[in-house]
Amino acid sequence: xxxxxxxxxxxxxxxxxxxxxxxxxxxxxxxxxxxxxxxxxxxxxxxxxxxxxxxxxxxxxxxxxxxxxxxxxxxxxxxxxxxxxxxxxxxxxxxxxxxxxxxxxxxxxxxxxxxxxxxxxxxxxxxxxxxxxxxxxxxxxxxxxxxxxxxxxx
Amino acid sequence: xxxxxxxxxxxxxxxxxxxxxxxxxxxxxxxxxxxxxxxxxxxxxxxxxxxxxxxxxxxxxxxxxxxxxxxxxxxxxxxxxxxxxxxxxxxxxxxxxxxxxxxxxxxxxxxxxxxxxxxxxxxxxxxxxxxxxxxxxxxxxxxxxxxxxxxxxxxxxxxxxxxxxxxxxxxxxxxxxxxxx
Numbered sequence: 001x002x003x004x005x006x007x008x009x010x011x012x013x014x015x016x017x018x019x020x021x022x023x024x025x026x027x028x029x030x031x032x033x034x035x036x037x038x039x040x041x042x043x044x045x046x047x048x049x050x051x052x053x054x055x056x057x058x059x060x061x062x063x064x065x066x067x068x069x070x071x072x073x074x075x076x077x078x079x080x081x082x083x084x085x086x087x088x089x090x091x092x093x094x095x096x097x098x099x100x101x102x103x104x105x106x107x108x109x110x111x112x113x114x115x116x117x118x119x120x121x122x123x124x125x126x127x128x129x130x131x132x133x134x135x136x137x138x139x140x141x142x143x144x145x146x147x148x149x150x151x152x153x154x
Numbered sequence: 155x156x157x158x159x160x161x162x163x164x165x166x167x168x169x170x171x172x173x174x175x176x177x178x179x180x181x182x183x184x185x186x187x188x189x190x191x192x193x194x195x196x197x198x199x200x201x202x203x204x205x206x207x208x209x210x211x212x213x214x215x216x217x218x219x220x221x222x223x224x225x226x227x228x229x230x231x232x233x234x235x236x237x238x239x240x241x242x243x244x245x246x247x248x249x250x251x252x253x254x255x256x257x258x259x260x261x262x263x264x265x266x267x268x269x270x271x272x273x274x275x276x277x278x279x280x281x282x283x284x285x286x287x288x289x290x291x292x293x294x295x296x297x298x299x300x301x302x303x304x305x306x307x308x309x310x311x312x313x314x315x316x317x318x319x320x321x322x323x324x325x326x327x328x329x330x331x332x333x334x335x
Contacts, residue, residue, distance in 0.1 A: 087288040116281070119274045127280040131240040134287035138327050139237060141294060142246050145324045146216060149223065 003030045003105060006053055010078040012129060020122040027115075028105040033098050039082070039106075040096040046085035048106040052077055055102030061094045073140065074099070080133045086112050087130070155185055155256070157208070165231050166206060169282050175275035182264035188251035194234065195249040201238030203261050207231065210255025214330060215248045223321065226330035227252060236283055236329070239265075247328060286329060293326050 007013055007021045016024070030053065033039070039050055042061055050057075057075040072094055075081055085092045086109060107115070115126040159176040163169075171179060188194065188210070195201050197217055205212075212228040225247070228234055234249050239260065260268075269276035325331045 084288045084292050087284060088292060090292060093292050119277055121273065124269060124273055124277050124280070127277055127284065128240070131280055131284045131287065134284055134291065135237050135241045137291055138287060139246060141291070142324060142327050145320050145327070148320050149324070 003028075003053065006077075012051070012078045012080065012133075013125075015128070016122070016125050020125060023122060027111050028107050030103065030105045032101065032103050035098055035100050037098040037102070038095060039098070039104065040092050040094070042093065042095045043091050046082065046089070046092060046109055048082060048108050049080060049086055049112045050082045050096070051105040051107070052079050052081065053103040053105055056099040057081065057096050057102060057104075058099045059094050059096050073137075080129070083130060083133060087116070157258075165208065168231070168286075169279065171275060171278055175272060175278060178268060178272045178275050179260075179279070182267050183258040183260055184264070186257050186259055188255045188257065190251055190253050192251045192255075193248065194251070194257065195238075195245040195247060197246060197248050198244050200243065201235055201245040202242035203235050203259050204233060204239035205235045205249075205257040205259055206233045208256045208258050211252040212255060212257075213250050213252040214328060215250075216246065216324070217248070222248075225321070225325050225328055228330070232329075236287070240280075240283065290327050290329055294323055 001009075004021075004025050007016075007025055008018075013021060013024070028051065039057065052075050054077055057079075058071060059073040059075065059081070060071050075096075081096050082092070084090070115123050116130065117123075157180060159173050159180060162180055163171065163173065163176050183206070185208070186194075186205075194205055194212065207228050207230050209230050212232075212234060214225045214228065214234070215222045216225060217223070228249075234247075235245075237243075238245055239262075242262065265276060265279075268279075322331065
């Protein structure tokens with residue numbers, strides 16, 4: 001499946017019309033990366049938003065004393081990553097690394113800014129996509145925490 | 155009840171809307187009066203509406219194994235239902251009025267109407283919600299690192315004394331506790 005077909009079928013961009021998807025396709029850069037490639041390094045500044053097209057990406061964060069990495073999540077096709085630092089302009093909050101060969105489409109930060117802060121219809125749709133991904137991430141964390149708390153009750 | 159754009163902007167200053175946008179938003183908001191005990195959201199039930207707290211107080215609880223865990227309260231100027239508003243689906247929390255409360259409801263139809271009348275205002279509202287969600291995730295990541303530093307694996311069950319720490323994180327994810335860092 002090519003990137004155009006992927007964009008038209010992935011639920012992430014449900015609601016986008018053909019013109020909007022074509023614009024996204026022209027704006028995003030698709031590349032293949034080998035196993036172990038680090039897309040985002042925790043603590044660095046943000047330069048792009050990523051859409052995982054194929055493969056798996058592992059999200060980790062440093063332990064406080066600086067030894068080892070703790071796994072936060074495993075991402076799969078259709079998921080966006082690298083959002084938080086682009087939105088709040090803080091440092092990257094986690095490290096994202098390819099687990100096996102992956103195909104990723106990335107949106108440079110200047111294009112992200114135009115889409116996130118603009119006022120047209122596609123920008124409204126883009127806002128919804130970003131907000132939905134953030135809700136998904138928060139709900140995943142809430143689910144994990146409520147399970148942990150329940151385990152402690154018993 | 156008549157709410158002026160000025161009064162609304164003062165109460166919901168974090169929404170960062172201009173006067174014209176506020177007037178348009180007010181036109182699509184539906185006031186709902188609740189008495190103590192009335193439920194606004196039920197965990198596991200479908201939710202797609204944002205509720206802005208105009209007056210009174212809401213109580214947020216979640217179910218953990220068969221017991222109810224009280225997470226906190228939402229005062230005037232706060233809101234609930236943002237998850238379902240952005241991605242309609244099952245609510246993750248119970249929300250009930252703790253006292254006589256008035257909320258201003260923004261439904262999906264209301265958002266559609268708002269976006270048709272003023273795309274700028276609808277986008278500004280979504281931007282504010284996204285910024286708030288990103289803030290909660292960042293705060294939680296900071297705490298997550300702190301927690302994981304104390305244990306061999308971050309997802310290992312922490313000792314009973316750490317339960318409060320996990321509940322605090324849950325409260326932050328729900329937007330019930332501010333962290334100024």
